[in-house]
Amino acid sequence: MNANIVLSLENITKKYPGVVALNNVSIEFLEGEVHALLGENGAGKSTLIKAVAGAIPIDGGSIHVGGQTYHQMTPHLSRSLGIEVIYQEFNLVPPMSVAENIFLGDRVNEKRLVDYAAMNAKASEIFQQFDVALDPTSRVEDLSPAQQQIVEIAKAVSKKVKILIMDEPSAPLSVAEVEHMFAIIQQLKQKGVTIIYISHRLEEVFRISDRVSVMRDGRYVATRLTQETNRKELISLMVGRELKEVYPSRTVIPTETVLQVKNLSGNGDRDISFSVKKGEILGISGLVGAGRTELAMLLYGAAQIESGEIWVNGKLAHIRSPQDAIRHRIGLLTEDRKGKGLFLEMGVRWNISFPIIRRLSKRGVLDFQTENDIAEKFTRRMNIKTPSLEQRVINLSGGNQQKVVLAKSLAAESDILIFDEPTRGIDVGAKQEIYQLMRELSDHGIAILMISSEMEELLGMSDRIIVLCEGKLAGEVQKEQFSQDYILDLASGTH
Amino acid sequence: MKMDTLKLSNMRTSFGAELRKYAPQMILVALVILFSIITPRFLTTYNLLILVRQVSFAAISAVGIMFVMIGGAIDLSIGSQIVLTNVLLAIMMAIWKVPMGLAILITLLLGTLLGVCNGLLAVKLKVHPLIITLGTASIFKGLGYIIANSRNIMGFPDAYRWFGQGYIGPLPVPIVVMIIVALIGSFVLTRTYFGRYVFAMGGNEEAARLAGVNINRMRIILFAICGFASGITSVLLLSRVFAGQVSTGSGIEFDCLTAALLGGVSFKGGEGTIFGLITGILIIGVLNNAMQLASFPDFSQNVVKGAVLLIAVGFDVYQKTHKAKETVALVKA
Numbered sequence: 001m002n003a004n005i006v007l008s009l010e011n012i013t014k015k016y017p018g019v020v021a022l023n024n025v026s027i028e029f030l031e032g033e034v035h036a037l038l039g040e041n042g043a044g045k046s047t048l049i050k051a052v053a054g055a056i057p058i059d060g061g062s063i064h065v066g067g068q069t070y071h072q073m074t075p076h077l078s079r080s081l082g083i084e085v086i087y088q089e090f091n092l093v094p095p096m097s098v099a100e101n102i103f104l105g106d107r108v109n110e111k112r113l114v115d116y117a118a119m120n121a122k123a124s125e126i127f128q129q130f131d132v133a134l135d136p137t138s139r140v141e142d143l144s145p146a147q148q149q150i151v152e153i154a155k156a157v158s159k160k161v162k163i164l165i166m167d168e169p170s171a172p173l174s175v176a177e178v179e180h181m182f183a184i185i186q187q188l189k190q191k192g193v194t195i196i197y198i199s200h201r202l203e204e205v206f207r208i209s210d211r212v213s214v215m216r217d218g219r220y221v222a223t224r225l226t227q228e229t230n231r232k233e234l235i236s237l238m239v240g241r242e243l244k245e246v247y248p249s250r251t252v253i254p255t256e257t258v259l260q261v262k263n264l265s266g267n268g269d270r271d272i273s274f275s276v277k278k279g280e281i282l283g284i285s286g287l288v289g290a291g292r293t294e295l296a297m298l299l300y301g302a303a304q305i306e307s308g309e310i311w312v313n314g315k316l317a318h319i320r321s322p323q324d325a326i327r328h329r330i331g332l333l334t335e336d337r338k339g340k341g342l343f344l345e346m347g348v349r350w351n352i353s354f355p356i357i358r359r360l361s362k363r364g365v366l367d368f369q370t371e372n373d374i375a376e377k378f379t380r381r382m383n384i385k386t387p388s389l390e391q392r393v394i395n396l397s398g399g400n401q402q403k404v405v406l407a408k409s410l411a412a413e414s415d416i417l418i419f420d421e422p423t424r425g426i427d428v429g430a431k432q433e434i435y436q437l438m439r440e441l442s443d444h445g446i447a448i449l450m451i452s453s454e455m456e457e458l459l460g461m462s463d464r465i466i467v468l469c470e471g472k473l474a475g476e477v478q479k480e481q482f483s484q485d486y487i488l489d490l491a492s493g494t495h
Numbered sequence: 496m497k498m499d500t501l502k503l504s505n506m507r508t509s510f511g512a513e514l515r516k517y518a519p520q521m522i523l524v525a526l527v528i529l530f531s532i533i534t535p536r537f538l539t540t541y542n543l544l545i546l547v548r549q550v551s552f553a554a555i556s557a558v559g560i561m562f563v564m565i566g567g568a569i570d571l572s573i574g575s576q577i578v579l580t581n582v583l584l585a586i587m588m589a590i591w592k593v594p595m596g597l598a599i600l601i602t603l604l605l606g607t608l609l610g611v612c613n614g615l616l617a618v619k620l621k622v623h624p625l626i627i628t629l630g631t632a633s634i635f636k637g638l639g640y641i642i643a644n645s646r647n648i649m650g651f652p653d654a655y656r657w658f659g660q661g662y663i664g665p666l667p668v669p670i671v672v673m674i675i676v677a678l679i680g681s682f683v684l685t686r687t688y689f690g691r692y693v694f695a696m697g698g699n700e701e702a703a704r705l706a707g708v709n710i711n712r713m714r715i716i717l718f719a720i721c722g723f724a725s726g727i728t729s730v731l732l733l734s735r736v737f738a739g740q741v742s743t744g745s746g747i748e749f750d751c752l753t754a755a756l757l758g759g760v761s762f763k764g765g766e767g768t769i770f771g772l773i774t775g776i777l778i779i780g781v782l783n784n785a786m787q788l789a790s791f792p793d794f795s796q797n798v799v800k801g802a803v804l805l806i807a808v809g810f811d812v813y814q815k816t817h818k819a820k821e822t823v824a825l826v827k828a
Contacts, residue, residue: 302705323707332705340705343698345765354695355706361688408706 013060036209040427082162094141145172174288247460264308283462331414399430530785550780559724567697567764572632577744585739610722614715648739659735697764
């Protein structure tokens, strides 16, 4: 290597009571490279970042930056060394302006009072560098996730970042927005900034990274030049075994229409019509903000229907609340599992049984035995890895949390399931299990509506895809016509 | 060998967790021991019954506020509800000569209705219940003052004394009522689907809504339960004081709230047990009673009460962050 090593981690170890989260991890990062960090959930990527950022103390090992050796990091120290982290949950103050957020905690000049004019000008300057049109005076809470991310990047740049760590940066973004983010990363790279890019999405790793390091079970596994490796190798390094992302094929041909939506409007969506057959998987594609989740909320009664009709099993269904939807055996897996899908402080049993807890009660009184049986059944069926049914779900990994959400809707015995980003932020292994399960469900005659931003899984799993664009139905694509380009054309409204 | 160390460390954390779980109970026991040493008159059956009766009134309302709090809201209007229902009950019996049973029934209904008002306002205006009940507190209290018209209302049927002053066996009636209310409250919260809904609402309102819980209806019901409980308190308190005064019940919500927080009911909702609540109320009772016995000046009692609350809540937050750290460990594991 002829580039300089800007950050070197040596034998980093982090122990928590009963577990070793990081076990002698050593990785070197070069100046101006995009270095992807791969690993399944719980592999220790996040812990490693936190150690580098000084958010947690380490139990052993050392961090070398700029010729100095540190045995312990603090947030302040890592900042002063030019290390910035953009976490999955943004660290922004929503009611404050873009510029105020960028310069939070910093002074733009020596004036005694806050110099808003200078602050806004400096913010604009950064945005211009990246060719972004963002008003420094607009409030952060009014921005889209993609725009908020740009504010985070700008914040890091304003702090003279040398090493930028991005944790799953593409998760909240649409395809087009990811492209834009890549462009910004390229510019930062040209300035000599090192980017540590954490992602589950292998295709992104190949698109953007120069090198890739893989972690598994708190250990460092290997580093590869991105050009010299391939998908299969990375997956096997990640899971420690050969694993292909296969989309299980169907065995039953759907015929009978179970859900029919006629000219549905509301919640920002306009005049949407489609139908789903029993045992069919209908993919719903579109860019972020195209109204996909909004459509799910309409169908589930969680948002007000302004006009149009929903027919379930050939009968007109009046769905005004989630209760109505549940009564019509419609289930929803929300995209925001922590915010809307789970009771994080409660146990696995509690969460799984919650939607049917009323049915499980006799004259209002709970039947703990039946509840336990059901929770146990689904924990086993979904292969949820938990020490006990009483384990609080906040302690489970992302993949297992998602399985709890799934178990919840399965326990409710829905005929129609709406899956909103069912595999977001979960690892390859768990993804595979969820695909398998979706296939099983559809084989058993359950109709599935799957909203996804991952084109590959959408094409792989769906029998048919409808594409939304700006709250309207842009088109319906049959299996024979499936192609990424065609769907993207429809989604971006250029068709 | 490795297994053994692992098991041991698990045991240690779970023992620590157990210990932390019973922090309020330990505080209570420590206080009892402390005051038994300071004043010999403290640890007698006679005194303890007085002590518990003293707080039994607030305890009943506290069960009500606990439902509201676990559901993720707050009711600051409890004391004012009691002021209003108390004055009305006094007037009904003393002046309008409404039969006692009917008057009590009307009071309970009225209490419930005041709760429904709080709930409806919170749901319809979509304003934080803290603000709503701050407003209704002022209204209820004001109405009580208007109706009372600076009178000291007296002349109730003699049988009415029983509620606040009578005994069932060795136990004062308010204590018995408190026990019954606490048992019912505990049963509803832990053994019924309604209880699950309450915890769910407080734990994650949006998730509860999407799981089919009618949040608005639940919110109104919870405030109604709180109002009903305060109706009971009102009936007992008037019998205890045996004169209709606007001061009765005023400010009782602070004892209820303190007891709830001391007992581990989360201010954010989704957490709390009746056992904890009763412990909290007993801590307040012990502090009140023992400091009177030991003739602490009134004002210093306030200081101690406040300090105990801050220590208890501070400890709670400390153990939560501790728990959160363990959680991080597990997630990353």
